[in-house]
Amino acid sequence: xxxxxxxxxxxxxxxxxxxxxxxxxxxxxxxxxxxxxxxxxxxxxxxxxxxxxxxxxxxxxxxxxxxxxxxxxxxxxxxxxxxxxxxxxxxxxxxxxxxxxxxxxxxxxxxxxxxxxxxxxxxxxxxxxxxxxxxxxxxxxxxxxxxxxxxxxxxxxxxxxxxxxxxxxxxxxxxxxxxxxxxxxxxxxxxxxxxxxxxxxxxxxxxxxxxxxxxxxxxxxxxxxxxxxxxxxxxxxxxxxxxxxxxxxxxxxxxxxxxxxxxxxxxxxxxxxxxxxxxxxxxxxxxxxxxxxxxxxxxxxxxxxxxxxxxxxxxxxxxxxxxxxxxxxxxxxxxxxxxxxxxxxxxxxxxxxxxxxxxxxxxxxxxxxxxxxxxxxxxxxxxx
Amino acid sequence: xxxxxxxxxxxxxxxxxxxxxxxxxxxxxxxxxxxxxxxxxxxxxxxxxxxxxxxxxxxxxxxxxxxxxxxxxxxxxxxxxxxxxxxxxxxxxxxxxxxxxxxxxxxxxxxxxxxxxxxxxxxxxxxxxxxxxxxxxxxxxxxxxxxxxxxxxxxxxxxxxxxxxxxxxxxxxxxxxxxxxxxxxxxxxxxxxxxxxxxxxxxxxxxxxxxxxxxxxxxxxxxxxxxxxxxxxxxxxxxxxxxxxxxxxxxxxxxxxxxxxxxxxxxxxxxxxxxxxxxxxxxxxxxxxxxxxxxxxxxxxxxxxxxxxxxxxxxxxxxxxxxxxxxxxxxxxxxxxxxxxxxxxxxxxxxxxxxxxxxxxxxxxxxxxxxxxxxxxxxxxxxx
Numbered sequence: 001x002x003x004x005x006x007x008x009x010x011x012x013x014x015x016x017x018x019x020x021x022x023x024x025x026x027x028x029x030x031x032x033x034x035x036x037x038x039x040x041x042x043x044x045x046x047x048x049x050x051x052x053x054x055x056x057x058x059x060x061x062x063x064x065x066x067x068x069x070x071x072x073x074x075x076x077x078x079x080x081x082x083x084x085x086x087x088x089x090x091x092x093x094x095x096x097x098x099x100x101x102x103x104x105x106x107x108x109x110x111x112x113x114x115x116x117x118x119x120x121x122x123x124x125x126x127x128x129x130x131x132x133x134x135x136x137x138x139x140x141x142x143x144x145x146x147x148x149x150x151x152x153x154x155x156x157x158x159x160x161x162x163x164x165x166x167x168x169x170x171x172x173x174x175x176x177x178x179x180x181x182x183x184x185x186x187x188x189x190x191x192x193x194x195x196x197x198x199x200x201x202x203x204x205x206x207x208x209x210x211x212x213x214x215x216x217x218x219x220x221x222x223x224x225x226x227x228x229x230x231x232x233x234x235x236x237x238x239x240x241x242x243x244x245x246x247x248x249x250x251x252x253x254x255x256x257x258x259x260x261x262x263x264x265x266x267x268x269x270x271x272x273x274x275x276x277x278x279x280x281x282x283x284x285x286x287x288x289x290x291x292x293x294x295x296x297x298x299x300x301x302x303x304x305x306x307x308x309x310x311x312x313x314x315x316x317x318x319x320x321x322x323x324x325x326x327x328x329x330x331x332x333x334x335x336x337x338x339x340x341x342x343x344x345x346x347x348x349x350x351x352x353x354x355x356x357x358x359x360x361x362x363x364x365x366x367x368x369x370x371x372x373x374x375x376x377x378x379x380x381x382x383x384x
Numbered sequence: 385x386x387x388x389x390x391x392x393x394x395x396x397x398x399x400x401x402x403x404x405x406x407x408x409x410x411x412x413x414x415x416x417x418x419x420x421x422x423x424x425x426x427x428x429x430x431x432x433x434x435x436x437x438x439x440x441x442x443x444x445x446x447x448x449x450x451x452x453x454x455x456x457x458x459x460x461x462x463x464x465x466x467x468x469x470x471x472x473x474x475x476x477x478x479x480x481x482x483x484x485x486x487x488x489x490x491x492x493x494x495x496x497x498x499x500x501x502x503x504x505x506x507x508x509x510x511x512x513x514x515x516x517x518x519x520x521x522x523x524x525x526x527x528x529x530x531x532x533x534x535x536x537x538x539x540x541x542x543x544x545x546x547x548x549x550x551x552x553x554x555x556x557x558x559x560x561x562x563x564x565x566x567x568x569x570x571x572x573x574x575x576x577x578x579x580x581x582x583x584x585x586x587x588x589x590x591x592x593x594x595x596x597x598x599x600x601x602x603x604x605x606x607x608x609x610x611x612x613x614x615x616x617x618x619x620x621x622x623x624x625x626x627x628x629x630x631x632x633x634x635x636x637x638x639x640x641x642x643x644x645x646x647x648x649x650x651x652x653x654x655x656x657x658x659x660x661x662x663x664x665x666x667x668x669x670x671x672x673x674x675x676x677x678x679x680x681x682x683x684x685x686x687x688x689x690x691x692x693x694x695x696x697x698x699x700x701x702x703x704x705x706x707x708x709x710x711x712x713x714x715x716x717x718x719x720x721x722x723x724x725x726x727x728x729x730x731x732x733x734x735x736x737x738x739x740x741x742x743x744x745x746x747x748x749x750x751x752x753x754x755x756x757x758x759x760x761x762x763x764x765x766x767x768x
Contacts, residue, residue: 188414
């Protein structure tokens, strides 16, 4: 006997680049698994930066799986969403109409069946849309860190109904960091400190340096392995780690902004993007940093410590940068590109709660987003 | 402006020994925190092995916080629940009437406001009550492992509506092990293997042995530190670890029972409770095990490995016992009484998802139970 459908979750996806595409694939391939649990995800619309592909009647149907599969293939090949027109019961809207159509869906579905807006983009442009959707009673799932790391008022607005938002994949991809912190808070166990290595790139760089390699060589190797952004300074500057730290700090109740976070960049402003091209930075800039890094590593080592690029969140404030840590701590033992987070609280006082594993990658990030969507199912129950 | 109450969760607590008492204390001390989130926990009844203290009108009120605080003090001092009669608007029922009264509450509340049955006892006796409650639409939260580790049909019945049951604290206390496994399953990421050190006692024993200490001495020290049960064979036999392994295996979909698990005991049957008293085991039995343990440790060490007492769950089956592991793995590096769990899946293939931290203790276990109760709030919404 097939399991009756207990929850139908209508979804509009914003952003169908890497993570978004993986998410659509996971949704399609998980249909039998979710059906067994009485859950159905109905993808009623998919938007990229220029247009929105939406089901003809968002109240009753979603984009069918064949179309979603074609959409993934099209985006993967670099084709626009408009190339899919005529392939199914769907409509296409270009910007600026596209945004209005998402609001339409949010308005009509938000107050009736409910709607989940899933943001897998990497832009600040979705914030106002997400805030409007929250006003209409919609749920929000984020892989995009930016809506949570802009103005504090935006964060506050988005999390105002905390049960209707999930953002696990903004910190450590699929690793259960946000879920664990949320559980600890809910149990009244006060979190005193979170320390984490939340950049796979910088984790790799710092553990390779320990073996005596040169900073410039390790960064170039990381780039050739695809671990860094096209311009490695996007990683070395620490801003991505700072965004994750800000999300954790705000989750702990700190009403702070990016400006309040002390961020140490691994390159000086003289070698920044405004002064030096990527090519020159890689060819002649990086090597200028080798000596000082070598000295810092040696000094740490002489005290039995290692250097890690971490974020530290305490009641006193939030820091992002290099820190000397004991060799035999969870962070000190870290090798390769894994993320690791240590959480200290009353229950985890002398010895922290540690969560470790792959904290990046489209597959893992999309898996975290999908788990978040499924976790909202109790708000979408169609029968008792 | 005070936050409006969005969810009222009526709770009946079974078992008010250590974990149950801590839970009541946490519920009382978290009132302001939960009120801020629009959540209220209403403790309508508390049962121990012989009686039930229940609110006069379970539909509208719970036992008040002053009474709950007195109840904790009374149980802590070894007084029976009956000593609390006359201290508030409550009634007392002795067994066998007590069970009938819980069923009454489950019947009337289960189909109206909803009811959460929280089992912090350590007995098989609650199983039939829990199954009846599930039939009446109640939710179940377990710290008690036994209801999930008896007959497979009982497990199946209890998890039949998977959104209405939580059992985080049955494995690794408050550590987010079940929550993480559930998230990974929901995202369609197939789990291929779970390996864990899930006994703080045996974790401590095995890491101390590494330093060259004698098995008999380490076990006696563990006992004197309060790490073991009064008869350390209750830990050394591995059955508690096997129960946790069974819960994880069943969560992964394996339809197995305790009999299917290969459990290695750290003492031979000639030194078992049927043959030798606790006193004799400690005074003359344990020392007979020193030599063989020392040889096994030395053999492992010669291969660069360490010995850990672990559970291993794979599709091929479920094992509990000593295992040689690389010194530099998460399990191999484990020191002291922390628990650690490694989860392998498609997303966590070469490098596992690792969760580590204190996996025992009344405070931590009760915190996990409370987080589970709060996690059910969307099923108890009183307004949109």
